[in-house]
Amino acid sequence: MLDANLKAQLKAYLEKVTQPFEIVASLDNGAKSTELKTLLEEIASMSDKITLRTDGDDARTPSFSLNRIDGNISLRFAGIPMGHEFTSLVLALLQVGGHPSKLGQEVIEQISNLQGKMHFETYFSLSCQNCPDVVQALNLMAVLNPNISHVAIDGALFQDEVEERQVMSVPMVFLNGEMFAQGRMDVEEILAKVDTGSVEREAAKMNEKDPFEVLVIGGGPAGAAASIYSARKGIRTGVAAERFGGQVLDTMSIENFISVKETEGPKLVRAMEEHVRDYDIDVMNLQTASRLIPAAEEGGLHTVEFESGASLKAKTVIISTGARWREMNVPGEQEYRTRGVAYCPHCDGPLYKGKDVAVIGGGNSGVEAAIDLAGLVKHVTLLEFADTLRADEVLQRKLKSLPNVTVIKSAMTTEVIGDGSKVTGLIYQDRTTEESHTINLDGIFVQIGLLPNTEWLKDTVALSKHGEIEIDARCATNIPGIFAAGDVTTVPYKQIVIAMGEGSKASLSAFDHLIRS
Template sequence: MLDANLQTQLKGYLANIKQPIELVASADDSPKSREMLSLLDEIAALSDDVSVVRQDDDKRRPSFMIRRKGSDIGVRFAGIPLGHEFTSLVLALLQVGGHPSKLAQDVIAQVKDLDGDYAFETYFSLTCQNCPDVVQALNLMSVINPRISHVAIEGGLFQQEVADRQIMSVPAIYLNGALFGQGRMNVEQILAKLDTGASARVAEKISAKEPFDVLVVGGGPAGAASAIYAARKGIRTGLAAERFGGQVLDTMSIENFISVKHTEGPVLGTALEQHVADYDVDVMNLQKATRLVPAKAEGGLHEVTLESGATLKARTVILSTGARWRQMNVPGEDSYRNKGVTYCPHCDGPLFKGKRVAVIGGGNSGVEAAIDLAGVVAHVTLIEYDSDLRADAVLQRKLASLPNVKVITSALTTEVAGDGQKVTGLHYKDRNHDTMHEIELEGIFVQIGLVPNTEWLKDSIALTPRGEIEIDHRGETSRPGIFAAGDVTTVPFKQIIIAMGEGSKAALSAFDYLIRLPVDEGALIAA
């Protein structure tokens, strides 16, 4: 199953195992079980510290536990963790085998101190780029704390469970049999839900920080570039982000990042985080900004309030909070979110295998989603508001060649229909004839563009009617000392490489602003 190159790489990783491990298999006579057993034998052949044990003691088959010999420390995969989850498999092998993680020591201590018994189950798909973060986080937590257990379940292989639990979006996380959360989560986010006092402790620590020379709000490509360029100037730099990596984490394939022929969003997000970590940047992750109070006088301190209640102060601020997927804002959309209404075809597409779905939006994102889904689902209906699709011609030609895709233009989606548990259909208005129509389906993938994350800034700086931050050629906003960069601004062409350039420019502009302030205002903490 593993090619020669992958075997060589895996053999090198397995050399880091410090304590012998067993791959405890539960299988039946199915082809998937044989495939799993073949994979486990290949892994064991690469290291003397890995052995395969056949026990068939788990209700889910195929499944296997990675268990440290002579202990109860281990994690379980139900299914075959290849695709995006292969990295999760490798990390689990190493961590159960005693190889230390790179998790911060205070976070490790917090996991160890959790009081209670926690049985987690995570449903994932092999094409989901958000799922590995959750799987890896819970696997690591179960290795650190023996009172935590985790099973990662391949939803496409255990479809009856998915149907019984009415799972229509992954990752879906269950704790002790009850739904715990959906969507990307890391160890810190999981801890915040389990340890309710953690948020208050973190907020207190953040509020005690000295003022920054530059405070970057947002951790996407623009924010990461801003932080690096500011820190390289030797000035006190902080970065507060709701989630480091931003929207790029939700991007499946990136082929226009110059000099890198192909990468994926989560890979780039990790690279950004590692690059920032090389510099003296005070990173405050999982911190959502809720209010900006500009300085009363030039050279004074700006204040940013966080959702946790903490307050940060800085001489300059760079706003790079990015954008999010635009919603349809129709009845039923919120009620059936993750119950048939979804925004990620790569993550959730496999859950709709053999079903009928709609894609809302005829731009590149919408047409790409329809093409992708057509290979998985029974039928795709693409609905576009305008009279023509707006996607590139090459994408439209590909779409037109698919036999199980129908395109409806000049259509306004008016309602998401459901039975109280899941989506059952969609209502739309024919704009040409002013008539109403209904489509029976099981899933709706919304792909209608982006909306800037600026609701919290409405009373602080100038915004366009679309909510974008107005900036000049230097990245400065309507308030002196406050700059902005990336998709949240009026800069056209929302692209990763453009956001990085704009973030770098904003940091240089902020530094230039600081060095031109009168010396007696103490503009620079570190020269």
Template sequence: MLDANIKTQLKAYFDKLTQPIEITASVDSGDKSRELLELLNDLKSLSAHISVQQSDDDTQRKPSFSLNSPGKNLGIRFAGLPMGHEFTSLVLALLQVGGHPPKAEPEIIEQIRNLEGEFNFETYISLSCHNCPEVVQAINLMAAINPNIRHVMIDGALFQKEVDERKIMAVPTIFLNGQEFGHGRMGVQEILNKIDTGAIKKEAEKLSSKEPFDVLIVGGGPAGASAAIYSARKGIRTGVVAERFGGQVMDTMTIENFISVKETDGPKLAAALEEHVKSYDVDIMNLQRAAALVPAHDNGGLTEVKLESGAVLKAKSVIIATGARWREINVPGEKEYRGRGVAYCPHCDGPLFKGRSVAVIGGGNSGVEAAIDLAGIVKNVTLIEFNGELRADAVLQKKLFSLPNVTVITGGQTTEINGDGEKVNGITYSNRQTGESHRVELAAVFIQIGLVPNTDWIKDTITLSKFGEIEVDDKGQTSEPGIFAAGDVTTVPFKQIIIAMGEGSKAALGAFEHLIRH
């Protein structure tokens, strides 16, 4: 199951184990159970601390296995084979159960330990989902610390009957005590905030008590990270407040145009950005969404950033780097069936529609790449492009048209996403030349038509373009003195990671110059 190189790496990790780990497998006679036992026996062979046994408990999913310590009742279980993106989740869980200290802030560990009540989590994932491991690892960490918390990771592709019965059409999907708890990427603090009702209020009070920053950056993507590093290097008091560090990059898989790095992926780049920022004296306030901006001239010389939590941060200068989000097509059915067949991440949700028909809306690079990826998983793909021809790079188009299970429709305007009240079952589009309407039967629609800037919270505060982007000058200055902006949220053309980084650096230098002069 595991090759020699992986075994060598794992053996080095397992040298950190300090206490026994009991792995209990629930299996049947199927091929996946055989593969699971092979995986578990490989793990057992790498450390004397690991033992493997089988259980006759028919109430457990098969194949699945639990991790425990002798004399304890830890609630960590994997239903399916945690390979692909989830292999790291398995390794971390083994280390935590085996006594290796968890990588979490002491106050977070204490908050988890003090939670009262019974928390039974179930997380449905796909092995190709790059957002799922963060959720799995977060709840596994909680289960390793608090015996009242139990968690099972469930591979949706392997337990398709459950997925259908629970009407799961996006991953990760989290259930708590049998009720739907959340969708999408969530970290430990975000999960804690949802189950520990007093946590948000306490955090808001803590943030509001902070002294004013010299530079406060709103947003933690490439532009925000670059601005933070350049500001901190000037020796001024720097803070970053972000809804999630990494921003839209976290949802990007393959990155092949980041100069000097031949190939990487979004989560890996985001982790490197955060590590770099943390190497400087920067106050990072994660999982905080900005709600309003009060310019300095209305507030005694300090700009205020109000957060949705109720916290208020003050600064002598502000850099807005809130980026952009997936653009919606705004047709009937899109909002109604979001998470029930309407999706925006083909890497995450594609495996849920294995063997079925899907559509991709958008003929740019993102849309064509999505169609190519999905074609290897689903029965067939219908790509619908509004314009008369595709806009993707020639090399991508060549690959797309070589695929036998892809149908390309140009000059098509999506008019409705159809469903049966519970999930998507089709899409309706019109031919823009003839006006003729067509309906395609399918199980999912992946929307890939670009981005819209995250500027709703600053409308009527600073000048925006007709597209909602922040207008900036050649130093990143907005229409308000002391307020700068950078990255995909601005009017700067060509929304690229490397351009956003440069713009963030420039805005930081502009803000520093403003502080010197004023």
């Protein structure tokens, strides 16, 4: 089940286990149960503190729980946690075995003090790069608080549940049987939803902070680079981000980040955050900016207000709020979002195995999505608004070689249709003949580019007709002391490496502004 290299690494990790625990497997006669049993036997053989039992009676098979001998922990995997979830399994083994987490003491106490029974169920897919963050967060909460239980469920293995509960996008989390959340979340985000009052407490703390010399809004590649460059100058630096990492967290494969042959978005974000936290930088996560109030006079303090009710002041501000997936903005899209309308083919593709789907968009992202999905689903229909595809020629050749892909050009999607609970198809207009056509579908993957996160900046900094922040060669906006960097700006070519360079440049420009002021 595990190759020699993986076994050696896992055995080294399991040497950190300090408390005995048992793995209790619930199995049937199927091939997947046999596969899971082999994996669990290999794990148990690596540590004398781990005992394996195969007499579990959970209704979901194959599945297994991790139970501390002298504790009260309810943590279960339904399925075989390999792929992206193998790290979740390793962390769960360590944490149930007594190895401490890297969470701050304040967060650990917040989890431990949560009251009331909370039973979480998370549906994931093994190809989803966002799912492990949710699974690992809820597993850790179950380890730290006996009132919390968690089961992580591989949607591809439990299709009946997926259909019954209409799980059409992962990660999807249920709390005590009711829909709780969908999409990537970390511990702080989950706590903000279950711990009433935490948002207000954090806002009150932020309101008491002294003014920053450089305040970075946004925690993607541009924001991370800007904050590091500022901190290295020895000036008081803060970062307020809606979610640290931004769009990179949703990026599956990165192969053009110079000096790193291949990596994944979440892995790169973890490295960025570790680098940022190596410096004396005040990181404030889960903070969505709502208003910018420029200084009344040059040399004064700028103010940034947040949806949480907090506000921060700074001598200079670097805006790096990035961009988000562009939506089709047609009837039915919002109604069926996460119920057939999806934006991440890597995450949600396995849920549509054997079904008919559409991809909207003929650029690199759309064609790559269609190629990936073709290996999972029954049939892919790719719709492109223009009369030609915009993807690289090598991708187009690969797409044309696939027998279960249909490409429709000059197609304008006009409506998403469904039965009230899930997507059943879409309507598009042929832009050449102006005739309308209906396609019966189970899922729609939207891949039509990005939209800058600048709604909160209207009537302050100058924006282009596309909503991007207009900047000069030094990343300066039209307002002295306010700079911008990355995908949120007019800089061409939205790439991670370019965003990092622009963030560094914005920081150096802000420092230059400070010393000249």
